[in-house]
Amino acid sequence: MNTMIGRLQGILLEKSAPDLLIDVAGVGYELQAPISTCAVLGRIGDPVILYTHLAIREDAHQLYGFSDKGQRTLFRTLIKVSGVGPKLALAILSGMDVNSFAQCVHAEDINALTKLPGVGKKTAERLIVEMRDRLKEWQTPGPLWDAVSQQEVAAADAILMEAESALIALGYKPTEAAKMLNKVAGQATTPEELIRLALRNSLGNA
CATH class of the missing domain: 1.10.150.20 (5' to 3' exonuclease, C-terminal subdomain)
Known part of the structure; x- marks a missing residue:
C-alpha cells in the first residue's frame, strides 16, 4: 500500500513558484504548487497549511500542494x-x-x-x-455557477478553519483563536489576511 500525504502544516522555508519548501516538525517537504496557491502563502517564516497530492512514479515521488480542497x-x-x-x-x-x-x-x-x-x-x-x-x-445540483453562494460559504469556512489552525500553531488557545477570528470573520479572502486582521484587532484592543 502506498503511503499518502493528504495535508501539511508547517513553516514556509522557500517559495519560488511553482516550488515550495515546508518545514514540518524539522522535516523539509519539497512541493510544487499552482501560482494561485503560492500567492496566498505569505512570507518566508510564516505558518502554512496545504492540502497535498502525492504522485508516485518509478523514478520519483512528487508532492503537490494546494491552498484548498x-x-x-x-x-x-x-x-x-x-x-x-x-x-x-x-x-x-x-x-x-x-x-x-x-x-x-x-x-x-x-x-x-x-x-x-x-x-x-x-x-x-x-x-x-x-x-x-x-x-x-x-x-452541487444544478449548474455550478448557480451555486456560487454555497461555494462562497464553504470557502469562507475553509479560510476560517485554516486561520484558526495557524493561530493555534502560534500558541493561542483554541477558544482564544476562535474569539479573535469571529471578530473579523468575512473581512478577508485568504487565511493570511484573516490572521493579520485578527492579530491587529487583538493588539488594538489590548
Missing part, C-alpha cells in the same frame, strides 16, 4: 484526462480558479480555455469532453 479535487480530476499531466494541471490552476474553469467547461468556451498556458485547441476540446461529466461528481 477544491483546487486539489480539480487537480486530481484533470490528471485523469488523456494528455494532461501534473505540469499542465498546475498551469491550468495557475491561470483560472475552480469555478471559472467549471463554467468554461459547461459553456464549452474553447476560446477561454486556450488562453491558459499550454492549452491548445485540441486540448481544450478534450478537456470539455472529458471534464464535463467528471465535474458533476463534485458540484
Whole structure:
C-alpha cells in the first residue's frame, strides 16, 4: 500500500513558484504548487497549511500542494484526462480558479480555455469532453455557477478553519483563536489576511 500525504502544516522555508519548501516538525517537504496557491502563502517564516497530492512514479515521488480542497479535487480530476499531466494541471490552476474553469467547461468556451498556458485547441476540446461529466461528481445540483453562494460559504469556512489552525500553531488557545477570528470573520479572502486582521484587532484592543 502506498503511503499518502493528504495535508501539511508547517513553516514556509522557500517559495519560488511553482516550488515550495515546508518545514514540518524539522522535516523539509519539497512541493510544487499552482501560482494561485503560492500567492496566498505569505512570507518566508510564516505558518502554512496545504492540502497535498502525492504522485508516485518509478523514478520519483512528487508532492503537490494546494491552498484548498477544491483546487486539489480539480487537480486530481484533470490528471485523469488523456494528455494532461501534473505540469499542465498546475498551469491550468495557475491561470483560472475552480469555478471559472467549471463554467468554461459547461459553456464549452474553447476560446477561454486556450488562453491558459499550454492549452491548445485540441486540448481544450478534450478537456470539455472529458471534464464535463467528471465535474458533476463534485458540484452541487444544478449548474455550478448557480451555486456560487454555497461555494462562497464553504470557502469562507475553509479560510476560517485554516486561520484558526495557524493561530493555534502560534500558541493561542483554541477558544482564544476562535474569539479573535469571529471578530473579523468575512473581512478577508485568504487565511493570511484573516490572521493579520485578527492579530491587529487583538493588539488594538489590548
